[in-house]
Amino acid sequence: MIDAAELKSIAAWAQGLSDAEIERARRGVSIKTFGRGAHLCHRDDKFEHWAGVVDGLMKFGSTDAAGRVVSFGGLPPGMWFGEGSLLKNEARQYDVVALRDTRLALMNKPTFDWLCDASVAFNRYLVRQFNERLGLFIALLEHARTLDATARVARNIAWLINPVIAPRAGDRIEISQEELGLLSGVSRQAANAALRQLAAEGLVTVDHRSVIVRDRTRLARYGGE
């Protein structure tokens, strides 16, 4: 379990909770470290925790019929995920794996259920998160067929600094080009070319092992219209 101050610093949803609710929540949360390449869960696992990224970087994805890894997106510090499987009481839909050494906060299901029942603020957080994810999903559907490598990289960058879903991320993302490639489902070289293309258009600035976002809106729409 963790203390109240730590919980508040790693969880946006904790901001609106009463002291009593924080106290109850913190007792149900523990921190666990995952080494690069380690899985939090596999598809079809029964995994009864809600998870939040403290630091590091995770990704979620799947494996297609041919055995190839398919990435859906990145999970940056501040992002909480997995509520879908908890709410529906069913197995995981995705693999979740660490792209580098990552610390996760894990909340047990009884605590999650209790917060859902007890706290309006907690429910408001969940609704906001669902809404944001739905917007992303629709944008994906719209352009899924036509997105080239550069657009996929652009959208993954935009997703990583989504202020609603990942409120702790600033404009700067600490990520290597190899990790960005893994997230976006392209090779490291293609990620490199995409970054330089986006930099040339003024949407990002590329730095050593990090990317600074200049225009998140255009990044999120890149390749559409």
Place this chain on the structure above:
DNA sequence: GCATTAACAGCCG
């Protein structure tokens, strides 16, 4: 053709 893997040199921390 476009994207990927492989390989290598240069750079940064």
Place this chain on the structure above:
DNA sequence: CGGCTGTTAATGC
């Protein structure tokens, strides 16, 4: 030195 980056060449769908 070890990890990251920028390029190029060869290969695959």
